[in-house]
Amino acid sequence: MDRKILIVGNWKMNLNVSQASLLVQRLHERIKIHRGVEIVLAPTMLTLQPVSTEIDRRKFRLSAQDAYSKDEGAYTGQVSFAMLRDLVSYCIIGHSERRIYFNETLDTVKEKVSAAVRNEITPIICIGETKIERQSGETKQVLHDQLTTAIADLTSSEIDNIVIAYEPVWAISTFGGEIAKPNDIKDIINFIRDQISHLYGLGTAKRIRVLYGGSVDDNTVTSYLEIPGCDGALVGGASLNYHKFSGIVDKASLVYQKSKIRIK
Ligand code: 13P
Numbered sequence: 681m682d683r684k685i686l687i688v689g690n691w692k693m694n695l696n697v698s699q700a701s702l703l704v705q706r707l708h709e710r711i712k713i714h715r716g717v718e719i720v721l722a723p724t725m726l727t728l729q730p731v732s733t734e735i736d737r738r739k740f741r742l743s744a745q746d747a748y749s750k751d752e753g754a755y756t757g758q759v760s761f762a763m764l765r766d767l768v769s770y771c772i773i774g775h776s777e778r779r780i781y782f783n784e785t786l787d788t789v790k791e792k793v794s795a796a797v798r799n800e801i802t803p804i805i806c807i808g809e810t811k812i813e814r815q816s817g818e819t820k821q822v823l824h825d826q827l828t829t830a831i832a833d834l835t836s837s838e839i840d841n842i843v844i845a846y847e848p849v850w851a852i853s854t855f856g857g858e859i860a861k862p863n864d865i866k867d868i869i870n871f872i873r874d875q876i877s878h879l880y881g882l883g884t885a886k887r888i889r890v891l892y893g894g895s896v897d898d899n900t901v902t903s904y905l906e907i908p909g910c911d912g913a914l915v916g917g918a919s920l921n922y923h924k925f926s927g928i929v930d931k932a933s934l935v936y937q938k939s940k941i942r943i944k
Contacts, residue, residue: 685905685932686843686889686912688720688743688804689919690772691727700727703922704734710926713738716936717929718912720770721919725759732767743770743804746778749791751799761792761799771796772914774830775806776849786829793842794833804843804891804914805830807872811850811858819848820871827875839880843889844872845914851894853917858895862903865892869909898927905935 695703700723711719722743723731732742744767748758761771773796774789789805796803807826809819823846831839846868851860869890877885892904893914901913912932918924 683889683911684716684718685936686718686720686891687929687932688722688770688772688845688891688912688914689925690722690743690745690775690893690914690916691724691919692745692777692916693724694920695723695727697727697730700724700731701734703920704731706922707926708736708739710922711739711929714929714933714936716940717932719929722770722772728764728767741769742767743772744768744801745772745775747771747792747795747801749788749795751795761795761801765799765801768801770802770804770843772845773803773805774826776808776810776847776852776855780849786825789826789830790832793830797834797838797841802841802843804845806845806847806893806914808847808849808852808894811856814848814850819868823868823871824875827872828879831879836880836884839876839884840887843891843911845891845893846872847893847914853895859900860892860894862907865904865910866907869907873909896928898924898931901928902931902935905932 720741720743722745744764747761747764748755751760751762773792778784793803807823809822813822848860850856850858872890873885876888889911891912891914892910896913896915897918904910904913
């Protein structure tokens with residue numbers, strides 16, 4: 681593994697300002713600076729600003745969970761990527777909860793990806809099939825459509841700086857939480873890189889970071905991080921628990937160290 685492992689904690693719609701502050705304090709106590717692991721926290725829009733003043737930036741970077749594609753204007757209730765650009769390094773885009781509960785379409789996701797890149801925020805583009813789509817053998821078609829539309833407007837230099845997170849909906853803890861088999865995930869990660877390679881060439885396909893997400897915790901994370909081509913994890917429920925999240929970071933660090941020994 682020649683790059684850092686990326687661990688992203690998606691807090692979803694959890695933790696008010698004081699609860700978020702408490703979790704950050706606990707994470708600081710438990711997590712040390714890891715050379716081989718990049719740790720990203722994705723609090724709610726409300727808590728991003730206070731959390732930004734509390735984190736040690738040598739340990740943590742920040743991500744938003746969503747933002748609006750227009751930079752400013754009469755869009756009541758929205759926050760733009762332009763407003764977030766000095767606050768966050770990343771933004772999760774196209775999470776299945778946004779696609780399912782908030783009717784985000786392929787085009788909405790594409791516009792948000794472009795807006796993120798325009799504002800120098802790295803998009804973490806989530807793709808994943810539902811259980812029904814999987815059962816009807818549509819997984820690859822769904823992933824192909826989600827992936828290729830999301831990146832359709834990016835130039836070949838912009839594409840290098842995106843992250844893809846494969847999150848099968850059926851594996852997300854709140855949607856059923858089936859434990860995905862690492863071998864199945866390996867096939868899909870290869871499929872994702874093949875799609876990128878087809879559009880942007882092999883070099884780009886190798887450079888793009890691909891994460892896995894869906895019921896990842898401190899017990900399962902190693903099996904996913906050991907999949908060739910898996911660059912990290914997008915963690916939901918377990919990121920709210922400092923024992924579990926710091927455990928995930930420790931395991932990631934071990935996987936990184938082992939990979940270094942193997943390379944030598
Ligand atoms: P869980 O880790 O709770 O399954 O959530 C995954 C997820 O949706 C992260 O974005």
